[in-house]
Amino acid sequence: MIYVIDDDVIMAECITRVIAQRFPAEECEIFTNGIQAIQEINGEVKLIFLDILLDGPDGFAFLNELMSYNDTAKIPVVIVTSLKIKQDLSGYGVVKVLDKSTMKPEEIVSIAEKYLCKKPLHSDSIAGEAEK
Amino acid sequence: MESEVNGILVAAHELKAPLGLLRQLAFSLDYAKDKEDLQHIQSQMIDVSDRALRQVQDLTKIARLDDGLFEMEPVAVRAVCDDVVMELRHLFRFNHRNLEIDYCNRSRLVVANRDLLYSVIYNFCLNAMHYSDEETKSELKLSDKNGKVRLDVRDFGPALPMDVWRSLKNGWVKKPTSIAMRPGSSGLGLYIASKFSQYMNANVGAVRHRDGTSFFIELNPSKQASLF
Numbered sequence: 001m002i003y004v005i006d007d008d009v010i011m012a013e014c015i016t017r018v019i020a021q022r023f024p025a026e027e028c029e030i031f032t033n034g035i036q037a038i039q040e041i042n043g044e045v046k047l048i049f050l051d052i053l054l055d056g057p058d059g060f061a062f063l064n065e066l067m068s069y070n071d072t073a074k075i076p077v078v079i080v081t082s083l084k085i086k087q088d089l090s091g092y093g094v095v096k097v098l099d100k101s102t103m104k105p106e107e108i109v110s111i112a113e114k115y116l117c118k119k120p121l122h123s124d125s126i127a128g129e130a131e132k
Numbered sequence: 133m134e135s136e137v138n139g140i141l142v143a144a145h146e147l148k149a150p151l152g153l154l155r156q157l158a159f160s161l162d163y164a165k166d167k168e169d170l171q172h173i174q175s176q177m178i179d180v181s182d183r184a185l186r187q188v189q190d191l192t193k194i195a196r197l198d199d200g201l202f203e204m205e206p207v208a209v210r211a212v213c214d215d216v217v218m219e220l221r222h223l224f225r226f227n228h229r230n231l232e233i234d235y236c237n238r239s240r241l242v243v244a245n246r247d248l249l250y251s252v253i254y255n256f257c258l259n260a261m262h263y264s265d266e267e268t269k270s271e272l273k274l275s276d277k278n279g280k281v282r283l284d285v286r287d288f289g290p291a292l293p294m295d296v297w298r299s300l301k302n303g304w305v306k307k308p309t310s311i312a313m314r315p316g317s318s319g320l321g322l323y324i325a326s327k328f329s330q331y332m333n334a335n336v337g338a339v340r341h342r343d344g345t346s347f348f349i350e351l352n353p354s355k356q357a358s359l360f
Binding site: 009017 | 148153157165227263266
């Protein structure tokens with residue numbers, strides 16, 4: 001299970017679309033705010049894509065909440081934001097910071113590949129499967 | 133000069149988001165799962181670019197306000213509201229939100245410029261949609277108050293901070309200012325609404341609620357119809 005937390009549904013859909021195509025076995029869930037996500041999260045979540053400027057509590061508040069629970073403290077988090085983040089957030093489980101305005105789908109794929117420990121499906125094989 | 137530079141920075145920042153989104157949507161075209169998804173992405177690209185273009189148009193209108201190019205005339209305010217609602221209803225539906233209208237004003241005509249009034253209402257409604265929680269409604273209400281026609285757009289989102297409320301209470305917003313409790317907001321929409329309202333001799337303001345905010349504009353009714 002992968003969580004995508006972004007108040008911009010269109011941006012969240014862009015991320016889930018890439019994952020759904022390359023990792024079809026993985027389930028993605030979109031949350032538009034951190035409160036709802038923290039209420040539903042459990043240790044089965046393998047990866048989180050998190051925006052910082054959210055409606056209500058921001059992404060940093062979400063990270064603090066995440067760290068405070070035993071079962072969620074070790075979930076890897078990818079920050080997806082247009083803010084320039086200079087501080088080191090690795091202590092909060094942040095494994096990568098992606099800039100919304102410059103990120104590419106390949107970056108999402110390579111992160112997911114690393115933290116889901118799965119090989120992504122390639123476009124050719126997907127096309128082949130569709131033809132079958 | 134400083135506020136002008138600040139305004140340019142805010143405008144640039146505000147336009148960065150839709151451009152970044154368009155870039156991601158363009159990438160998404162390669163990842164669409166079927167034809168329906170492809171059409172969905174295309175319609176999102178059109179929506180995002182429409183909103184960005186509208187913002188650019190509003191900014192260029194501000195630059196032309198001083199030239200007095202926008203004619204003031206009797207405007208049927210309900211018809212303008214209907215047009216805005218018609219344009220935004222797909223966007224509201226797509227974002228799982230609802231926009232309700234309530235017209236209880238007696239004066240149908242107001243003294244305004246249709247384009248500017250349309251932009252103000254559009255910005256208020258878009259703002260309400262953005263800052264409302266999912267599956268909630270926003271309300272657009274027209275009423276008569278103290279001899280003026282008042283248009284309220286109510287959202288059920290985070291409350292407006294005191295400093296922004298105070299600056300609105302003291303008159304028009306003089307420069308775009310980020311609204312801390314409303315993330316992603318540069319206050320540009322409010323600044324645009326303020327500028328346009330000032331031009332139309334109308335008042336803008338905000339009412340804080342426990343569970344959201346109402347932004348309003350008070351317009352002068354047109355007496356032209358009463359001549360008949």
